[in-house]
Amino acid sequence: xxxxxxxxxxxxxxxxxxxxxxxxxxxxxxxxxxxxxxxxxxxxxxxxxxxxxxxxxxxxxxxxxxxxxxxxxxxxxxxxxxxxxxxxxxxxxxxxxxxxxxxxxxxxxxxxxxxxxxxxxxxxxxxxxxxxxxxxxxxxxxxxxxxxxxxxxxxxxxxxxxxxxxxxxxxxxxxxxxxxxxxxxxxxxxxxxxxxxxxxxxxxxxxxxxxxxxxxxxxxxxxxxxxxxxxxxxxxxxxxxxxxxxxxxxxxxxxxxxxxxxxxxxxxxxxxxxxxxxxxxxxxxxxxxxxxxxxxxxxxxxxxxxxxxxxxxxxxxxxxxxxxxxxxxxxxxxxxxxxxxxxxxxxxxxxxxxxxxxxxxxxxxxxxxxxxxxxxxxxxxxxxxxxxxxxxxxxxxxxxxxxxxxxxx
Amino acid sequence: xxxxxxxxxxxxxxxxxxxxxxxxxxxxxxxxxxxxxxxxxxxxxxxxxxxxxxxxxxxxxxxxxxxxxxxxxxxxxxxxxxxxxxxxxxxxxxxxxxxxxxxxxxxxxxxxxxxxxxxxxxxxxxxxxxxxxxxxxxxxxxxxxxxxxxxxxxxxxxxxxxxxxxxxxxxxxxxxxxxxxxxxxxxxxxxxxxxxxxxxxxxxxxxxxxxxxxxxxxxxxxxxxxxxxxxxxxxxxxxxxxxxxxxxx
Numbered sequence: 001x002x003x004x005x006x007x008x009x010x011x012x013x014x015x016x017x018x019x020x021x022x023x024x025x026x027x028x029x030x031x032x033x034x035x036x037x038x039x040x041x042x043x044x045x046x047x048x049x050x051x052x053x054x055x056x057x058x059x060x061x062x063x064x065x066x067x068x069x070x071x072x073x074x075x076x077x078x079x080x081x082x083x084x085x086x087x088x089x090x091x092x093x094x095x096x097x098x099x100x101x102x103x104x105x106x107x108x109x110x111x112x113x114x115x116x117x118x119x120x121x122x123x124x125x126x127x128x129x130x131x132x133x134x135x136x137x138x139x140x141x142x143x144x145x146x147x148x149x150x151x152x153x154x155x156x157x158x159x160x161x162x163x164x165x166x167x168x169x170x171x172x173x174x175x176x177x178x179x180x181x182x183x184x185x186x187x188x189x190x191x192x193x194x195x196x197x198x199x200x201x202x203x204x205x206x207x208x209x210x211x212x213x214x215x216x217x218x219x220x221x222x223x224x225x226x227x228x229x230x231x232x233x234x235x236x237x238x239x240x241x242x243x244x245x246x247x248x249x250x251x252x253x254x255x256x257x258x259x260x261x262x263x264x265x266x267x268x269x270x271x272x273x274x275x276x277x278x279x280x281x282x283x284x285x286x287x288x289x290x291x292x293x294x295x296x297x298x299x300x301x302x303x304x305x306x307x308x309x310x311x312x313x314x315x316x317x318x319x320x321x322x323x324x325x326x327x328x329x330x331x332x333x334x335x336x337x338x339x340x341x342x343x344x345x346x347x348x349x350x351x352x353x354x355x356x357x358x359x360x361x362x363x364x365x366x367x368x369x370x371x372x373x374x375x376x377x378x379x380x381x382x383x384x385x386x387x388x389x390x391x392x393x394x395x396x397x398x399x400x401x402x403x404x405x406x407x408x409x
Numbered sequence: 410x411x412x413x414x415x416x417x418x419x420x421x422x423x424x425x426x427x428x429x430x431x432x433x434x435x436x437x438x439x440x441x442x443x444x445x446x447x448x449x450x451x452x453x454x455x456x457x458x459x460x461x462x463x464x465x466x467x468x469x470x471x472x473x474x475x476x477x478x479x480x481x482x483x484x485x486x487x488x489x490x491x492x493x494x495x496x497x498x499x500x501x502x503x504x505x506x507x508x509x510x511x512x513x514x515x516x517x518x519x520x521x522x523x524x525x526x527x528x529x530x531x532x533x534x535x536x537x538x539x540x541x542x543x544x545x546x547x548x549x550x551x552x553x554x555x556x557x558x559x560x561x562x563x564x565x566x567x568x569x570x571x572x573x574x575x576x577x578x579x580x581x582x583x584x585x586x587x588x589x590x591x592x593x594x595x596x597x598x599x600x601x602x603x604x605x606x607x608x609x610x611x612x613x614x615x616x617x618x619x620x621x622x623x624x625x626x627x628x629x630x631x632x633x634x635x636x637x638x639x640x641x642x643x644x645x646x647x648x649x650x651x652x653x654x655x656x657x658x
């Protein structure tokens with residue numbers, strides 16, 4: 001208690017230096033809170049986009065599709081009418097959607113423009129792409145009609161708008177080619193920039209018709225209940241399809257399919273190391289301040305030692321000063337970091353220009369996100385680093401002989 | 410032998426040599442003209458099939474085709490998956506018609522080298538203009554035997570960069586002037602495609618290749634066999650067949 005009072009008095013007595021140390025810790029802590037919030041927001045965003053737009057949590061495909069994927073083997077399909085009742089009866093399946101994605105050329109005024117087409121049953125998209133939400137203008141396509149919802153970036157690139165017609169040329173599931181004309185009935189803003197610039201959506205039945213796929217589909221995406229492990233559900237679906245249809249399919253989870261997410265998980269550990277160095281950097285200010293204080297208060301240290309204060313107590317005194325500055329600085333840093341994170345968590349950070357042309361499942365607008373546990377860990381981490389940093393100069397103070405210290409008078 | 414006789418023999422020998430060289434130089438172009446003439450019909454109608462074998466198995470497409478002179482041709486696919494699709498070639502222009510598309514697709518430039526229905530044939534191969542000497546210079550290489558037939562071996566070098574195959578080496582039958590074998594290469598000498606006649610038939614005193622095999626060397630384990638089932642030559646055709654209006658019909 002006595003040491004705490006002395007420590008507080010010393011902090012107040014060197015207020016400017018204390019403030020400088022506190023600000024260094026606050027800035028470091030705030031930076032780490034923001035960095036972690038940004039990284040977490042990015043990981044969450046990519047995970048959501050991969051699940052919604054690319055693979056679902058579980059993806060079902062023809063067993064041979066992946067081997068020949070580079071050749072766009074649309075003839076390697078899965079039987080949607082046969083698999084549909086299996087998924088309806090499988091416990092743990094919360095949503096599923098059949099899709100066909102293929103490359104095509106938009107033929108306009110004698111030249112071809114590459115794009116991607118996603119054929120989907122909009123009735124099943126609710127658990128995946130919220131088509132109504134991303135629709136900027138127009139309406140949804142109607143099954144059986146040659147209609148399309150085009151990404152805003154693609155429509156802009158091709159100078160097309162609602163009501164315009166576009167003829168697409170593509171390869172078919174019979175390994176031939178086909179061309180078909182679609183009317184644009186909606187313009188959508190896909191959150192992923194690369195999709196926005198290259199995708200157009202059409203009803204599943206029209207994709208099947210144009211590609212000569214009968215009732216087959218290229219892939220079925222599945223979402224799992226929160227209570228079910230994705231790996232377990234994938235194995236269950238795989239076995240159920242094999243038992244009911246006698247056909248082996250490829251059933252994989254989104255983490256098995258996306259190396260990038262595994263890399264992001266590894267990268268998040270790297271950020272803890274970066275955070276450590278950030279705090280060390282912030283703590284150098286504390287080390288420097290404490291060293292200056294020790295030199296300035298050499299006479300006082302000598303007096304305290306002459307009055308019987310032990311070296312360990314002197315160390316604890318300076319440790320306490322560092323801990324108090326660290327606690328207050330880190331608290332301020334955490335509060336400011338959380339406030340900034342919350343603000344950008346609502347309005348988002350717009351990276352449209354920076355991400356244009358980058359083919360990653362990352363949204364153009366990112367929303368930083370953090371949680372209380374992460375904030376608490378960062379806070380404790382910051383205080384501990386700041387406190388421990390004072391041990392280095394404090395040890396010097398503890399070794400000072402009273403007689404030698406009094407020479408500084 | 411007297412001195413005068415010797416001179417006469419030498420003169421005759423030189424004249425023969427001169428004319429044989431002359432004949433030889435002309436022969437290469439004459440061979441090509443004869444080859445083109447053999448391949449060109451005033452009009453023709455044929456039905457046939459294209460069987461493509463690749464890593465995914467065999468795919469068969471059937472077609473009907475009409476041609477007129479060296480420049481006009483129309484192909485209509487009749488197999489179930491491609492039924493109603495058409496390719497029209499007029500001089501320098503190539504159009505695709507698809508029943509589900511509301512407009513014709515005009516192919517030009519590099520697009521003409523795209524594969525027709527996933528086969529080893531390009532649009533240019535299917536409908537190419539038969540005016541070889543306008544596009545290539547020709548040189549005589551040697552003679553060879555292919556499929557037990559004596560052939561001239563000729564090398565064609567493109568006059569411009571607009572052709573699909575800058576260098577062609579062809580084996581032309583000495584009697585019938587059909588091309589028994591061909592090797593098509595890039596300007597740097599890289600082999601692009603190989604062509605071979607598998608079967609011929611005599612129709613109206615002309616020997617016609619009715620089964621040919623073409624392999625796109627750039628595609629692994631892939632080849633296409635094109636077979637003509639029915640061929641009618643020099644028949645009356647409606648001139649409107651080769652117009653854009655009739656294509657949309």
